[in-house]
Amino acid sequence: MGTPVLTIDGPSGAGKGTVSRLLAKQLGWHYLDSGSIYRSLAIALAKQDVRVDDVAMIVKIAKAMVLEFECDEGLVVKLDKEDITAQLGLESTGNAASIIAALPEVREVLLQKQQDFRQAPGLVADGRDMGTVVFPNAEKKVFLTASSEKRAERRYKQLKEKGIDANLASLTKEIEERDRRDRERATAPLRMASGALFIDSSDMTIDAVINKVLDFIQ
Incomplete structure (x- = not known):
């Protein structure tokens, strides 16, 4: 048997990130936040003033970049030893990430980059295609979801706590649209x-979800 992998896939807002980080910490395993991979590359390109249509240079930088995910107190992402966590959520980062994510040559390099996170004693991989594309042979797979209404409520609460004005109905519609795009996209x-364990976290606490996953893998 190789190094064990636990994949946790599902739509945005289902609690994948929190659950995955806490599980990785509890198990003493490495953690992969796949959603940050493309955003990290976008930041690396911006630092070197590389255009998003310069495929050869993007591939070169993608191969060379060194990423680390630390989840002691929340998630910290480091690119070549520099903390880039605060830059990951910028709109400019997201826009560039969505453009480069459509490039097949870049996807191929970053697929390998993600698979390289599989190191002893184990890996918890969080994303949308971890169990289907990146680690299809993972020993244990989880699909974590929640109703669009519940995910919108969670997002609404997060935004309000940050002092950002938000509309619950609009958030619900955006989440449903994103779900549809994610399900219908051609790639992954x-x-x-x-064989994945299906969990609907709509009416579950984080602790209840974690205990269910631990029962499943042990």
């Missing part, structure tokens, strides 16, 4: 991996 669509 969002779907539950064969």
